[in-house]
Ligand SMILES: [Zn+2]
């Protein structure tokens with residue numbers, strides 16, 4: 842995993858301005874200028890991979906959301922099934938029914 846700032850390729854556009862290479866590529870591809878409030882995301886996370894197929898146009902809001910999504914792997918405490926949840930919080934059960942079954946089994950033990 843990379844830490845800190847990702848490196849980016851830069852280049853000089855027709856207006857002799859230094860621009861991010863991936864934005865330049867996309868502008869060429871679309872045939873129009875990208876608004877400043879439009880973000881370009883590198884799908885594979887490698888900001889040096891400036892293939893058109895690796896670039897995705899997003900709003901800043903969508904972009905931030907994308908980078909904050911964490912898919913964690915958990916193992917269900919009840920049925921032992923491995924499952925994925927989009928959360929940083931710890932999950933014990935794959936489903937509500939597993940969690941209630943576990944709850945019920947605890948109750949029975951106490952009788
Ligand atoms: Zn991104």
Ligand SMILES: [Zn+2]
Pocket residue numbers: 917918919920921922934935936939
């Ligand atoms: Zn389960």
